[in-house]
Amino acid sequence: MALLKRLARHELPLVSFTLNGETCSGRAGDTVLTAILTQSDRLRLSDFSGNPRAGFCQMGACQDCWVLTSDGGRIRACSTVLEPGMNLRTITEPRS
Amino acid sequence: MSDAIRPLIVGAGPAGIRAAQVLVNLGIRPVVIDEAPSGGGQIYRQRLVPDERSAKDLYGSEAAKATNLHETFAGIRDRIDYLPETLVWNLRDKAADAVTGHRTRRIAFSHLILATGATDRVLPFPGWTLPGVFTLGGSQVALKSQGCAIGEEVVFLGSGPLLYLVAWQYVKAGASVVAVLDTAPFSAKLQLIRGLFAQPSVVFRGFRYAAELMARGVAVRFGVQPLRIDGTARVEGVVWRERGKEHRLACDAVGYGFSLRSETQLADLAGCRFIFDERDRAWRPERDGAGRTSMPGVYIAGDGAGIAGADAAELSGERAGLALLEDAGMSVYHARIGVLERKLACISKFRDVLESAFPFPAVWANGIADDVTLCRCEEIAVGDVRAAVRDQGVFELNRLKALTRVGMGRCQGRMCESAAVEVLAAACDRSPDAVGRLRAQPPIKPIPLEVAAEGEAA
Numbered sequence A: 001m002a003l004l005k006r007l008a009r010h011e012l013p014l015v016s017f018t019l020n021g022e023t024c025s026g027r028a029g030d031t032v033l034t035a036i037l038t039q040s041d042r043l044r045l046s047d048f049s050g051n052p053r054a055g056f057c058q059m060g061a062c063q064d065c066w067v068l069t070s071d072g073g074r075i076r077a078c079s080t081v082l083e084p085g086m087n088l089r090t091i092t093e094p095r096s
Numbered sequence B: 001m002s003d004a005i006r007p008l009i010v011g012a013g014p015a016g017i018r019a020a021q022v023l024v025n026l027g028i029r030p031v032v033i034d035e036a037p038s039g040g041g042q043i044y045r046q047r048l049v050p051d052e053r054s055a056k057d058l059y060g061s062e063a064a065k066a067t068n069l070h071e072t073f074a075g076i077r078d079r080i081d082y083l084p085e086t087l088v089w090n091l092r093d094k095a096a097d098a099v100t101g102h103r104t105r106r107i108a109f110s111h112l113i114l115a116t117g118a119t120d121r122v123l124p125f126p127g128w129t130l131p132g133v134f135t136l137g138g139s140q141v142a143l144k145s146q147g148c149a150i151g152e153e154v155v156f157l158g159s160g161p162l163l164y165l166v167a168w169q170y171v172k173a174g175a176s177v178v179a180v181l182d183t184a185p186f187s188a189k190l191q192l193i194r195g196l197f198a199q200p201s202v203v204f205r206g207f208r209y210a211a212e213l214m215a216r217g218v219a220v221r222f223g224v225q226p227l228r229i230d231g232t233a234r235v236e237g238v239v240w241r242e243r244g245k246e247h248r249l250a251c252d253a254v255g256y257g258f259s260l261r262s263e264t265q266l267a268d269l270a271g272c273r274f275i276f277d278e279r280d281r282a283w284r285p286e287r288d289g290a291g292r293t294s295m296p297g298v299y300i301a302g303d304g305a306g307i308a309g310a311d312a313a314e315l316s317g318e319r320a321g322l323a324l325l326e327d328a329g330m331s332v333y334h335a336r337i338g339v340l341e342r343k344l345a346c347i348s349k350f351r352d353v354l355e356s357a358f359p360f361p362a363v364w365a366n367g368i369a370d371d372v373t374l375c376r377c378e379e380i381a382v383g384d385v386r387a388a389v390r391d392q393g394v395f396e397l398n399r400l401k402a403l404t405r406v407g408m409g410r411c412q413g414r415m416c417e418s419a420a421v422e423v424l425a426a427a428c429d430r431s432p433d434a435v436g437r438l439r440a441q442p443p444i445k446p447i448p449l450e451v452a453a454e455g456e457a458a
Ligand SMILES: Cc1cc2nc3c(=O)[nH]c(=O)nc-3n(C[C@H](O)[C@H](O)[C@H](O)COP(=O)(O)OP(=O)(O)OC[C@H]3O[C@@H](n4cnc5c(N)ncnc54)[C@H](O)[C@@H]3O)c2cc1C
Pocket: A059, B010, B011, B012, B013, B014, B015, B016, B033, B034, B035, B036, B040, B041, B042, B043, B044, B086, B087, B088, B089, B115, B116, B117, B118, B119, B120, B136, B137, B138, B140, B141, B162, B165, B260, B263, B266, B301, B302, B303, B304, B308, B309, B310, B311, B313, B444
C-alpha cells in the first residue's frame, strides 16, 4: 500500500517503469522515491536487522533510500529523477 | 586582475546565489556547484518540471523572495560556470573534487565560498526508522517538489519554526494533519514577544500559522515528550507523554525534527578552525562578521555557517562575496557592507529569541532507552554508546566512532551525530562541547567506487 499521497501534479504526463517486475507508472518530475512510495510502503531493508525502510530526509543526506536497478547498480531514490522504462528493485535482502 | 580570481562557490541556495551575483557584478566568473538539478537551495527549491501550482502555492509568504532569487540566478547564468547535479566530495589545497553522475573532475580555485546549507537535526526515539517517518524538511520536500503528503493522516512532532510552518503548508495544500506535537512548553512561546520588536512580521506569521491550525481542528499540544511511534511494517500511531499522562493518536505518517544542523564537512576538509556555538548546540566553522574563516581565501555563508534562516543566508552570501572582493584588493561599496552587517546582527538577535521559544530538548539523552537505534546506517543502539563509556572509558566522539561505528555509516553522522553527542556527553557527565565533533572524511557522501579510485589517481 502506498506511503505517500499525491495532492498535486495529477495532470502531468505518466511515466511508466518497472518495480520488482511489475509495470507501474509515476508522473513526469517524480523522483524515484515518489514513484515507488506512491505504490508501495518500502524502499529497502536495513543492512543488519532487515527492518523495512522508506527513506527519511528526502534531500540526499540520510542515505536510507537506496534501491537497485536491473543492471545491479544502486541509486539514491530521493535524488534520482524517474525516467521512462526504468527497471527498479527494492532491496529485499539485508547486506550481511 | 580579475582573470587571476577564479572563485568556487559550493551551494546554489540563497547564500551561494547572492555571493555569485556580487562577484559577477564586478566581472568575476565564479564556478558554482550544486548537487541539486536547479538553483534555489532548500527553502526556494524548484520543482523538477513545472506543474499547475503557482509560486504563491509553493513558497507562500516568501513567494516574491523565491521568484527574485530564481530570476537573479537565471540572469547571471551565462556569466558563471554552473555545474548542477554535481557533488563536491573532497577538497584539497586550492582544488575540489566534484562528481557529476559517474564523472569526476578536479576544479582548481583561487578562493572558496562554502554555502552548503543545513539539514534537519533529529533525535532518535522508538519507531523512528519505520516507513512513514520523515524529517520535517523531508516532509516539506515531498510537498514542494513532489506535490505529495507523507501520508493520509499526518502528525508533526518536534521543535523549531519549521514545525508549524510545514504543518500549515500541509493543511493549505489539502493534506490531513492530525496533530502538531511541540516538545517545548507553551511558556517558551511567550519568549516570542521579545521578538516582536526585531521581526514583528515573522512573529505574527508564526502565531497566525498556529491559530489557523487550531481553527482547522488540528490538535496543537505543548510540552510533549515523545515516547514511541507504533507500527511494525509502517507507522500506525504516535504515543507521547504530556503533563504526566500518556496519549496516543492513530496516524500513518510522522514528520519530525528539532531545528537544523549545519553542513560543515567541506569547511572541515578545507582546514577551517571550528568553535562551539552554544545557540546551535553544535560545532561550526569560526568566521568573522563577513564570513571569513580561519583559512585565507575560504569564506562561509548561509546556514552552513550556523543556523540563521533564509533571509540571513541571502545577506551573508552577499557579504561573503564582498569580503572576497575586498581581500582581492577590489573596491567595494562600503555603505552596503554597513547595511548588510546591521541586518545580520538584527537577525542574529532574533535567532536568540527563536532558540528560547523552540528550545532543544536537553533532557532527551537521559530519558532514551538503551535498545533504541541511534545510528540508522550501522544500526547501533543507544546502549552501545553507554557501554563504550562504561566499559572502555570513552569520552570523545571520534574514539566512540572507532569503537562502535556510530557516525561511520553512509550518512557520515548527518543523522546521528547530534544524538551521539548528547548520549555520550550525558553518559560521561560532560557538556556537549566537551566530547568533540566528528571529523569529516572524503568522500563526504557516497560516490561510485570507480569514481573514488579515479579521483585518487588524478
Ligand atoms: C528542507 C528544508 C526546508 C527549509 N525551509 C525553510 C523555510 O521554509 N524558511 C526558512 O527560513 N528556512 C528554511 N529552511 C532553512 C534553510 O536552511 C535556510 O533558510 C536556507 O535555505 C539557507 O540557505 P543556504 O543558501 O544557506 O543553504 P541551502 O538553501 O540549504 O542551500 C545549500 C545548497 O548547497 C548544496 N550543497 C551542499 N553541499 C554540497 C556539496 N558538497 N556539493 C554540492 N552541493 C552542495 C545543496 O544541494 C543546496 O542546494 C529549510 C531547511 C531545510 C533543510
